[in-house]
Amino acid sequence: MRLFGEYRSLDATSFKSFYFVNASPCPPVEEEAACPLIEEEEASRMANSNKSLLEGIAKLFNNTAHADVKIQIGQYELPAHSVVLVSQSAFFQKALSENFHEGNTKQFQFKEDSSHAHWRVFEYMYTGIYTQLPVQLLDTHDDDELVKDVRVYVTAEFFMLDNLKQLALERFRSKLEELWVSELLFDCIREIYASTTPLEVGLRNAVVEVAAVHRNDLWGKVAFRNLLRDGGDFAADLLGQFCSI
Template sequence: MQILGTVLRSLARMETKPYPLDLVKGLEKYFDSPEYSDVTIRCITRDFYAHRVVLASQSKFFADAFPDSDIDPALLLEGSMVLGNANAQQNPGCQQIINLQDENPRVVENVLCFMYHADYRDTPCLNVTPPPADAILFNLQMSVAADKFEVSCLKRCAAEKLRDASEKLWNTDAFVKAIASSDEDDDDDDDDDDDEENKDDNRSDDDY
């Protein structure tokens, strides 16, 4: 419940301008397209074609992942490289590869989708009817991803979708289940943080 309240409260404080329609129309066709692609986003189940200028202009996370940045080298897969010429398009193996294999592929896909479409789908696909709580949970995940990848307009979009889904489902069992699931995720994150702190403490003790 805590994360839901935080996201909804933040919506009222946000002031972001909408994307110009012409800009969106121009970018849409390049989403996950090899045309002019110079970076590959690698998830555990699939890769996505992307374009550095699109990612870096909207996300500090991705801007920092490109050359001359202080990004953790572990994020870049071994053997990846960047060529500033047409060879990068002709030979995908020469593209920079950003490793996001620890991230939810559906979330990553929709983060990228937003950067090219100024919107994303909070339902899996047209011919699938997801559980009622799915939209709430997924928009919460997208809000968290917007913070991680530092995409401010995505943060507002996710908050608006979350508000709409919550208004439709607030008095249903699905809403209660969604809140319970989000609280469980928060507890899991806290447990992971505690585990990391314990590991650090143990390493410090070993030093002595």
């Protein structure tokens, strides 16, 4: 009873102090340890689910099933799906959601530039990769081997596909290791500088670095000397590369 009396005589602040001093501490609650086996199974299920989803999207490429967009590439009409295009490209996010004529009709025409580059860009949107082989469905010749990835890169820039630009640049750099000896190199350099801005340095840096490494061999070619005599950004960038060595 004396203890009860003590409780009644305590104010709220004193009661809290009295209680927490005299009460037995509660045992800590132990968190349940995660089971590595369960986590591994969940990760495996997630990976299989993602793989199935990606495979399903890939099967929709050039497939009329559920297609609601028409893409005119040269003379070929490619069936497409707005949900895929919007999820991949900021260009199509705007074109299909705002008041553009093409967005309202869901018909897009890309008859200029490289038909094969456009095909490869749309193939990448669906599959995450693009073929190096000629596209038999198109009525034009495929691009030369050295400019094939260059044109994919430039087209990817138009559609705002940064990951595709990185892939195309990596492939182009890989080809340059062997094809720098080709006479096509000089036209390739001209095309790169004509189709990119000084801020878009990926392709430009690739050809400048190769030209700097192989400058002695390249200087023996008339086409290379003519390219330098033309001046312009390539000559300036190459000089800058020499100064940094």
